[in-house]
Amino acid sequence: MSRTKRFTSEMELIEWLKKNASSRSRGLLLGIGDDAALLKPQADRNWVITADLTVEHIHFCHALHPADAVGHRALARSLSDVAAMGGIPRYAMVSLVLTRRTERAWIESFHKGMRRLADRFGVSIVGGDTAFGSTEVMVDLTVLGEVQRGKALLRSGARPGDQILVAGELGVSALGLHLLRSGRRTAEEADRMAVKSHLFPEPQCVLGQYLAERRLASSAIDVSDGLSTDLYRLATASRAGAFVWEDSIPLPSRRHQPGVRRAFLLSLALNGGEDYKLLFTVPASKVRLVPARFQGLSIYRIGEIRDSRAGIKLMLHGKLHALNPEGYDHLRRQGRKQAGDSQRLPFKSEV
Numbered sequence: 001m002s003r004t005k006r007f008t009s010e011m012e013l014i015e016w017l018k019k020n021a022s023s024r025s026r027g028l029l030l031g032i033g034d035d036a037a038l039l040k041p042q043a044d045r046n047w048v049i050t051a052d053l054t055v056e057h058i059h060f061c062h063a064l065h066p067a068d069a070v071g072h073r074a075l076a077r078s079l080s081d082v083a084a085m086g087g088i089p090r091y092a093m094v095s096l097v098l099t100r101r102t103e104r105a106w107i108e109s110f111h112k113g114m115r116r117l118a119d120r121f122g123v124s125i126v127g128g129d130t131a132f133g134s135t136e137v138m139v140d141l142t143v144l145g146e147v148q149r150g151k152a153l154l155r156s157g158a159r160p161g162d163q164i165l166v167a168g169e170l171g172v173s174a175l176g177l178h179l180l181r182s183g184r185r186t187a188e189e190a191d192r193m194a195v196k197s198h199l200f201p202e203p204q205c206v207l208g209q210y211l212a213e214r215r216l217a218s219s220a221i222d223v224s225d226g227l228s229t230d231l232y233r234l235a236t237a238s239r240a241g242a243f244v245w246e247d248s249i250p251l252p253s254r255r256h257q258p259g260v261r262r263a264f265l266l267s268l269a270l271n272g273g274e275d276y277k278l279l280f281t282v283p284a285s286k287v288r289l290v291p292a293r294f295q296g297l298s299i300y301r302i303g304e305i306r307d308s309r310a311g312i313k314l315m316l317h318g319k320l321h322a323l324n325p326e327g328y329d330h331l332r333r334q335g336r337k338q339a340g341d342s343q344r345l346p347f348k349s350e351v
Helices: 010-019 067-084 104-120 172-182 189-199 205-213 227-237 262-271 284-289 330-334
Strands: 028-030 045-055 088-098 124-132 138-148 163-167 219-223 241-245 277-282 297-306 312-316 319-322
Touching: 045 067, 067 088, 067 104, 067 138, 067 189, 067 205, 067 219, 088 104, 088 205, 104 124, 138 205, 163 284, 172 189, 172 262, 205 277, 219 227, 227 241, 227 262, 227 277, 227 312, 277 284
Parallel strands: 088 124, 241 312
Antiparallel strands: 045 138, 088 138, 163 277, 163 297, 219 277, 241 297, 312 319
């Protein structure tokens, strides 16, 4: 770790970034150091471009989130968007707005967490910008990926009769945040994994590519703002309805949390965010081709796409209930008190 508490100039920061940039990848002609990056498009591919903002006090807070986790989470959000379209992430551009109190050690740790994830997925960080003077740290991250022409997964392809599947347990990140805030963590594996899932979420890029290449999924979305909200987005884009079976939704493990009520875990699974699990639909004729486990990850069938007139419903205790989008919504949140949030959690659920 550097002895200086802060970078003394923007040039010093840029030189440090160049020195510590991710390794060059195929198609990158020029990375950090010039006015812009130069990329060479690959034949028979479409670009996949996504951008995300990460804002202090909304997506993270210093008291709960180490700097390397902030960097990891910022990149993971965008990688998950590329995964949901069946794409291969290739390049990232990162712009930072820092405060005058931001120390060099925090910046270095932030980039370490981001680079570690980028290197795992073969992503090159090719540029960005930096500004100082804000009262809050902000991260503006753009990821460029590619997908084979004609094979991109969209939200709009679901049709009545398609089965709804999700890869992995839901509500785990929200549970991890709950444990961090409450200070009730134990040494039990379930608690440790929930906290890890919140701090270091795992984008499901390889699964997205698998579904796209084999044309198994008719539509897909990543669960970033909660199942209730993201299923609503998928169904709306497909002009369809959906039925979800409550007893099929994979909830966070309760092996070491006997005092946690199922209703609370169901609330986290339906309305918690930042799980970044892939939610996708598969024609009934192809369901048997989808593996029950993919690289150690369980895949669950949780419902079925219906005609739009059926609405979006949750089958709970033998009765159908309207499943309203109650996950995180930036604009809706502005008009309601914190205590009214479905999870009673302080920030992005996307907690």
